[in-house]
Amino acid sequence: MIVHTPRQHRKTSFAGRAWAVLVKEVIHVRRDRGALFFTMFIPAVQLVMLGYAVDTNVRHVATVVFDQCRTQESRALIRRFETTTDFDVLREVHSEAEIEEAVVAGEARVGLVIPEDYSRRLLRGESTQFRLLVDGSESNVASQATQVGASIALRESLARLGNAEVLPVEVRPRVLFNPDLKSPRFFIPGLVAILIQAMTVSLTALAVVRELEKGTLEQLYMTPVRGLDLVVGKIIPYAGLAFFEMMFIVFLMVFLFGVPIHGSLLTLLLIAVPYITCLLALGLWISTRAKTQLAAMQMTFGTIIPSIFLSGYVFPRNTMPLVFQWLSCCVPATWMVSAARGVILRGAGWDSLWINALALSLIAAVLIVISVGRFRRTVG
C-alpha cells in the first residue's frame, strides 16, 4: 500500500498562495454568520440613529423671564420672544438669583431680564436695555440664542423708530447645496466615510489576531506563505464586504433620509476603493501589533477619534493649528469625508477630486508596505 510519496521540490507562486489564503478567508466569513450580520447591521443602525437624532439647528430654547417693568412695552418684548420658534418662554421668575437657579438646574438655558426703567426710558426717547443671560455650556445654543436675541432687539428698535414692521435693509442668505439647512444633508455624506471605518478596520485586525490566538499563524509561518500573500489574500475578501456595506449606507442615505447624490455615484465608489484599502491595511498593521482580539479592538477604536475630529468631519480643518492641518492630511478619513461631501452635496467631479484619490492611494500604499514588512518581523 502506498501511504506516502515524498515529492520532488515544487516551486510555489505568489498567485497560488494568495488565492489559497483568499479562499480560506471567504469560507471564514461565510461560516461566521453572526459576525457578518453584526458588521453589516451596526453601521446601518448607527446611521439611522444619528440621522434622526442629530439636529444641529437650535430651536425651542427654554427661557425664563424676569420682568421688573411690567408695562405694555415690556409685555410686547416678551411676546416677540414667545412668537419665535427659537425660544420657549417657560415661566416668569422674580429675581436674577432665580434665573441662575433655573439655569443651574437645567430647567432653562436663557433668562430674559427687563429692567424697571425699560418703558420709562423708551417713552422718553432714551436708549434702553434688556439683558439676556445665556447658559454658555453648549456653545451652539449660546451663539444661536445671542444672535436671535440681538435680532429681536433690532426689530423692536426699528419698529419703535419707524412705527413699521418693514425692515429697511435685510439679508437674505441662500445656503447653496442645502437650501433648507437640513442638518442630515450636512453630516450624512461625511458620516458615510466615518461609519464604515470602525467596521472595516476591525475586519482585518481581527482576521489576523484570531489566527495568532489559535496558533494557526505559527503554523502558517512554517509554510512558504509570505507577508504579501497574507496581506493580499486577507484584504480582497474584506474589501468586497466593506464595499457592499458602503453601498448599503449610501442607499439608506438616499432613500431613507432623502439626501440626493448631486455628482456621480461611480465617482464616489471609485474613490472609496483606495479609502477602503487604507482601512483594511490599517487593520492589518494593528493586527501585527496586537496580541489579543481585545487589544486589536481597542486599537481599532483608538483610530476612530482622530478620524472624527481631525478629518474635518466635525470641525472645519482650516481653523485648526497648522500642525494639526498637516497631521490631518495623513488621516484617510480627511480625504474621504471631503470627497463624499464633494460628490454628494456639490456634484464635484474628477477635476477637483483627483487629489483625494491620489492622497488615499498613497496612504494605502504606505500602509500596505508597512504591514507586509511587519509580518515577517513579528516572528521570533
Place this chain on the structure above:
Amino acid sequence: MPHAIEMRDLTIAFGDFVAVDRVGFHVEEGEIFGFLGPNGSGKTTLIKALCGLIRPRSGSATLLGLDVARHVDEVREQVGYMSQRFSLYEDLTAEENLDFYAGIYGLTRDEREERKSELVRMTHLGPYLHRRAGLLSGGWKQRLALGCALIHGPSLLFLDEPTAGIDPVARRDLWDLLFQLSSHGVTLFVTTHYMDEAERCSRVGYIFLSHLLAVGTPDELKRLPEVTPAGRRRIELRGPSPGKVLRRMLEQPWVAEATLHSESVQAVVEEARDAASVQAEVRGWGFAEAEVRDSAPSLEDVFVTLTRRRMAELEDGRNGKPAAAAAGGRP
C-alpha cells in the same frame, strides 16, 4: 547523500538569554529522531531556527542539503511542520483544511486529489472529511494536523510534541503512522516528554538548559560511562513491599542510588557487590521473597543522571570549583 539535518555550533539568543548554546548534531535520512528535554529547554526554539523562522546568532544549519540562512523559501517548500497545538482552522471542515494547505504549497488540482486520497487511506480520516475541524476529538484533530503537514509530500517532517494531551490509543496509532512514514523514507524530527516514545526513536538527542547533553541511539545512551560510572553496577530488585526495601537500602553505605519503579527497586551499587550477594543481604533483612538481578539503565535513568551531573557542574561552576565528575552519585 547529505544528512537530512545538519547543525554546526548553532547558537540562538534573545538579548542576553541564550536559548540554544552551540548545538551541533545531525539527523540521517529516514531516521526517527527523538528530541527530548524539559519545557523551556530550547526544543521549539531549535525547530523554529531550523525552519528559518528565527535567525541564529551564530553557527549554521543545513536541511536536505540546503543552507537554511540562504534558501529559506526552498526549505519551507520541502519540509513539513506540525505544531504543539494542532493548529487547524476550526470553522473549516477537515477537507477544507487539507485543501487550504494544498493551495499554499502550490499543488495542482490533480495532485491535491491524489494526495488527499493517499492521506485519507493512511489516516482513516475518510468519514470525517466534511466535519468541522473544531468538532473533531483530540486524536482525529491530530491526524488531520498530520495530514495538513504532509499534504505536500515533505521528505522531512518536524513534530513538536505531537502526543501531548491525547489518549494512549491515539498515541499508539500516531506512532504506527510515524513508523509507516519512516519506512517510506521520510525523516522525522519529534520532540516528546514520554520516555516510551524516546525508546522507539532510532536516535535521541537530549537538551537541558540550552545545552545538548547527549546524542545517540537509545542503546548507546544507556551504555554511556557517565550513566553507570566505573566501579558501580546497576541492579534491579523485585519482591513484596518494595517501599520498605528501598528505605532500608538507602541506609546502606554501598548503595549509591536507589529509586522505586512500580513493583521494583532500581539501584546503583558498588561493583564489588554482585546481584547474588545483594539478594542474600536483603533476604537477611527479612524480605525472604526478594529477587535481585543485574539490570540495564532505562532512558529515564540516563536523562536523570545526565541532568543531575549537569546541575552539579553548574553548581560547582558558580562556587568557583572546577567542574568535577560527580557522575551517578547521590545528590
